[in-house]
Amino acid sequence: MAEIKLNAKSREISTKGKINELRRQGFVPGVFYIKNEEPIYFYVSESSLRPLVYTTEMHLVDLVIDDNKNYKSIVKDVQFDPVTDKMIHVDLQGITVGQAIEVQVPILLTGQAIGIKEGGRLQQVIHKLDIECLPKDIPEQLEVDISNLKIGDNLLVKDLSYDNIKILTEEDAVIVTILAPKGTEEEEEAAAELGEEAPAEPEVISKGKSEEEDQG
Secondary structure, three states, rough: OOOEEEEEEEEEOOOHHHHHHHHHHEEEEEEEEEOOOEEEEEEEEHHHHHHOOOOOOOEEEEEOOOOOOEEEEEEEEEEEEOOOOOOEEEEEEEEEOOOEEEEEEEEEEOOOHHHHOOEEEEOOOOOOOEEEHHHHHHHEEEEOOOOOOOOOOOHHHHHHOOOOOOEEOOOOOEEEEEEEEEEHHHHHHHHHHHOOOOOHHHHHHHHHHHHHHHHH
């Protein structure tokens, strides 16, 4: 697994005003935590976090605080502003050599499904898996071969297996399904069985007019 160095500055537990000021200056406040130790509060530039957040791979983080303290860690959680979608907080989890850790690793689909060649459509339901393993065994991605999937087939978590890795995601969860070509008779019948019928347009228009009249 690739390692990325992240330079940070220590900070005290701050008020909301100070936190917002850091964000206005282009920084992201964060917390480093590891079992049986006090959390460490820090802040980093938003640009330095991008290679760790906007990626499809898992990375080991070499967190350097105040240019003199190094901590091996992984990105555990990132919070985003619901309006601007900017990063507003990051949690880093420390790792200890020889001690298993729970992490979330991206899925990489490989191969071309038989069902796709036959005109089917791929729908990926899960993009990451929760796993437990030793730090040395953390993969950048978990490869999932979909070559043998036909139209109508599902690939479940329980169908996967990796050396030295325990999968924590619910075993019956669907990772990938191959849907029938859009507009086929099978798909229309399935939609009918589910009762997926849109409400008639005149009813929607009528309801809208009533609300406007009530407001007046």
